[in-house]
Amino acid sequence: MFDVAGLWLGFQIAFSPVNLLWGFIGCALGTAVGVLPGLGPAATIALLLPISMKMGSPVTAIILMSGIFYGAMYGGSTTSILLKIPGEAASVVTCVDGYEMARQGRAGPALGVAAIGSFIAGTIGLIGLTAMAPPLAEVALKFGPAEYFSLTVLGLLLATYLTGDSPLKGLTMAIMGLLLGSIGLDPLSGAVRFDFGVADLQSNIDFVTLAMGLFGVGEILISLEKSEAASILTTRIKNVFPTLADLARSGWAMVRGSVIGFFVGILPGGGAVLSSLVSYAVEKRVSKHPEAFGHGAIEGVAGPESANNAAASSSFIPLLTLGIPGNASTAMIFAALLIHGITPGPFLLKEHADVFWGVVASMYIGNVMLLVLNLPLVGIWVQLLRVPYAFMAPLIMVLTLVGVYSVNNSVFDIWVMLFMGILGYLARKLKFDLGPLLLAFVLGPIMERSLRQALLMSNGKFEIFVAKPISGALLGIAVLFVLYNLWAARKKTA
């Protein structure tokens, strides 16, 4: 079941001093952005994309970015528990019982259980990733254009339905992402699309520019509307190591959270947020004392925090084996791989085994680093909350502006980024989720190429998409999923 040789190769790569250092930086940065409300892992990875391009080795770049992604899941719980402000969307539900525990003077055990649960779940998720990815990549080798088109359709549909509140808005954003992705050179015919006479638009919108604008600049602009979060912490955190009784109560919640997170994380759009919500609901349902939830139940912290970490690990499965990112952060990692000339997908394991196994092994090491960073050193991260956002906002802005210029040395890119930032700001104001837009922007070229290649193979007959068993099954699931959601929405309004 396990490719031991592959994993051994991965550990040899991950244990090199450079990769260890960048892995540590990624984990520390991830924890920091997880702790700080407002700046998420997707925005941070976007900010670091230009720097990652200067890194010689793609493995090192991806190790850094993965560290930020799963590190944020660890750090996100800290502010949820101590301030009732989720540092990360996946830790929203942790606020409920985590903050109650803190109010009862049990902030330490809450933080401890969150960190231990995250470690266990992250490791379980990684074992699943190690075991499932190679066989799944083998299956994916059989995929042709029709299957890839159906897979991207299903992935986008799931992502739009499972993220955000409104599928209508999610779908609109996904279509906008696909359209933005079609600006510039048509990959098949070479025709120029939607350039409107602007020469700079002929070479497609750069992913880094789009991502930094939507997530970096957009985030800053929206934060400027709010008055500064001045909740300077006065709580002293004691006894972060939970008691045996705490561990006994939260043990099964961690296991259940890990399993839920692992499977929900594989779904496009599922990810950490949904898995933590599902886990909380399950814990409440299976508990002998459901009335304790909302009043400081430790299971309400252990389950969701385990789930979001397992989901973070398992969301790498569709990315690395099928080339289909499931959320905004993995879409950034997808783009980073492309920037380094590596196409994520079934051939990754065969052609770039060093990248695949190096990243997987680094995640095992990163999990241990994060446990150390988040258990005994939690007090240090809390101090980050004292840094006034007034100083951080212009510094982040400078990083995005200089960063995006450094990609192509183009001032036009800075204008595009600023425009995207304003769009991102307005989208946030109108409650349009930007995740589907980013995913669609990444998946758009794959989707269009697959669609047109499949139609070329079938002489323009659309039957190819249902005649091929895997493609037909994937489209069938997509149709059933949409019908079920329409039925559920109708039932809700009736």
Add this chain to the structure above:
Amino acid sequence: MKSWQRYAGVVFLALAALVIQQSVWVLRLFDHGQPGSGFMPFGLGVILAILAICLIATNLGAEEQHVPFWEPKAWLRPLLAIFITSVYVVVFDDIGAITSVVVLVVCWLFFVERKGALVSAGTGVLTGLVVYLVFERFLQTPFPRGLLF
């Protein structure tokens, strides 16, 4: 907020019309019997139009509770930030990358965050120094030369 959702729907509808027009008249829907460069954009334009109409339709009628798009004066700081950043981009090539970074940070802290002149200037110079060291020296980004550097 419903009215703003309707406006968004109208914008999406206009965008959809533009995409469809471009796909049909400028690009090719079919090329030698096979899907051309306008094929997928055309389909996307049609779907976007349908979604935009749904968005408008679901937001018709009066709001149950009026939610303002902006709280009083909440638009001011984002607008100032956009203006300062736009000025930064305009002067970027002329006064040079590092100088424009210093100007951006100083103006941002002084006008947007209402910090004192000394604090703003100090932070601006420090940021310029860090950008110079990280991007110009370490990452060797070829920044445009300006008046001072």
